Amino acid sequence: MERQAAARLFDQFGDDVFRLALSYLGNRYDAEDVCQGVFLKLIEHDVTISDGKEKAFLLTCTANECKNLLRSFWRKNVGELDDSLVFESDGDKEVWDAVMHLPTKYRLVVHLYYYEGYSQNEIADILKISVSAVQTRMSRAKKLLSKELD
Amino acid sequence: MERYKKIIGDIALAQETKDDIRKKIIFSRAEKPRTINRKRLALVCLACLLLTCVAAFAINSIFDEGYISIIRGNSYRVQFKDVENRPITDFNEDIRSFDGEKNVVYDSLEEAELALGFDLITNGVISNGTPSYKYSLEKDDDFNAHCFTKYEGIDGRLFRAKTYASYRIDRFHVDVEAIVTAEHDAIAPEAVESYHYIGHSFGGSKEQELDGMSSEEYTAESGLPARIIRIDWKGDINDIWYEAVFHTNATSYLVRISGISANSEDEARDLLFDILEGFSF
Numbered sequence: 045m046e047r048q049a050a051a052r053l054f055d056q057f058g059d060d061v062f063r064l065a066l067s068y069l070g071n072r073y074d075a076e077d078v079c080q081g082v083f084l085k086l087i088e089h090d091v092t093i094s095d096g097k098e099k100a101f102l103l104t105c106t107a108n109e110c111k112n113l114l115r116s117f118w119r120k121n122v123g124e125l126d127d128s129l130v131f132e133s134d135g136d137k138e139v140w141d142a143v144m145h146l147p148t149k150y151r152l153v154v155h156l157y158y159y160e161g162y163s164q165n166e167i168a169d170i171l172k173i174s175v176s177a178v179q180t181r182m183s184r185a186k187k188l189l190s191k192e193l194d
Numbered sequence: 195m196e197r198y199k200k201i202i203g204d205i206a207l208a209q210e211t212k213d214d215i216r217k218k219i220i221f222s223r224a225e226k227p228r229t230i231n232r233k234r235l236a237l238v239c240l241a242c243l244l245l246t247c248v249a250a251f252a253i254n255s256i257f258d259e260g261y262i263s264i265i266r267g268n269s270y271r272v273q274f275k276d277v278e279n280r281p282i283t284d285f286n287e288d289i290r291s292f293d294g295e296k297n298v299v300y301d302s303l304e305e306a307e308l309a310l311g312f313d314l315i316t317n318g319v320i321s322n323g324t325p326s327y328k329y330s331l332e333k334d335d336d337f338n339a340h341c342f343t344k345y346e347g348i349d350g351r352l353f354r355a356k357t358y359a360s361y362r363i364d365r366f367h368v369d370v371e372a373i374v375t376a377e378h379d380a381i382a383p384e385a386v387e388s389y390h391y392i393g394h395s396f397g398g399s400k401e402q403e404l405d406g407m408s409s410e411e412y413t414a415e416s417g418l419p420a421r422i423i424r425i426d427w428k429g430d431i432n433d434i435w436y437e438a439v440f441h442t443n444a445t446s447y448l449v450r451i452s453g454i455s456a457n458s459e460d461e462a463r464d465l466l467f468d469i470l471e472g473f474s475f
Contacts, residue, residue: 158195
């Protein structure tokens with residue numbers, strides 16, 4: 045992909061990519077790294093994306109980049125909670141903490157469903173998992189969240 | 195979940211970060227075909243040397259005369275024995291110069307860390323099961339290698355140590371890991387063979403995320419037998435790992451090459467073989 049095209053995609057979807065990474069990793073600095081990595085790889089690997097599928101493609105890459113980061117050797121030994129996020133109220137922080145305490149794979153589904161507004165089929169496509177897996181994760185995430193927020 | 199939607203929607207990249215990333219995108223360069231050069235050969239030699247040093251360090255520094263053993267139970271029992279001159283520069287000065295033997299029990303992690311001057315969780319010496327820990331490393335821009343050792347003990351005796359190193363060769367990430375064992379009832383000698391196979395990379399539910407995995411046997415010219423594993427994680431443009439696992443002298447080794455792009459798989463495999471061929475004891 046040409047650099048200008050990648051820059052345009054970054055302008056358009058950079059925040060979405062960042063938010064998904066933040067939701068997955070719970071850490072702003074890691075999320076920024078992932079965000080940058082996703083767009084640089086478009087150029088490095090000369091990626092071509094079908095028209096209209098840019099966002100879904102970028103979110104798939106983001107999810108995979110986050111997974112890579114979490115499974116990388118050093119990340120297993122390196123981790124930190126992000127205290128740089130500021131919340132408007134204690135309630136907001138409570139909700140954020142509850143989501144962040146979900147297992148990462150549930151968090152991803154929650155973000156794509158509630159924030160990005162994707163359907164379960166679309167989420168399955170983005171994450172390359174079955175629809176039933178999406179449903180299971182959603183259902184378990186909801187249970188965990190309601191327990192956490194009660 | 196409307197609240198979550200609002201919270202996350204309010205969060206965005208800072209303008210400064212945006213400008214920085216945009217600049218990097220604009221000035222980035224596409225990947226070029228790579229060629230083996232002298233610098234790379236030198237780095238491979240260093241890698242082999244480091245791998246050998248990793249094992250030697252672990253064996254000599256842990257199972258030799260002096261050590262610090264930290265055992266977590268309801269309290270934190272720390273055993274010191276002839277610590278003087280051990281390669282434990284992170285600990286307090288008075289501990290580093292301790293010559294003799296003593297046992298100290300600390301009631302809490304904080305108390306233990308304060309006395310030792312050493313962040314035990316951060317450095318992977320112990321784990322308390324929480325997700326918040328950190329390890330900071332010294333980096334060298336040319337040869338980005340890091341090392342640390344994790345000790346495991348039972349009844350005041352160390353029986354297993356993991357030593358890690360991670361660095362880059364060109365664009366590839368290379369991780370090496372050695373698990374060294376000492377004679378102890380807690381560990382069966384044959385278990386050493388299994389440390390780095392399957393369980394290490396695919397522990398837990400990771401297998402679900404695999405697109406494919408294959409393995410083959412490889413024998414280096416030195417006679418060293420290794421298992422070469424190709425791992426294809428699901429659904430990423432940069433998601434293939436090559437690993438070599440082998441065991442010798444009560445030590446299990448893993449060498450992993452990652453950061454492999456679509457057109458550099460053969461080169462990554464060659465690099466792995468280069469490292470294995472250069473490995474000596």
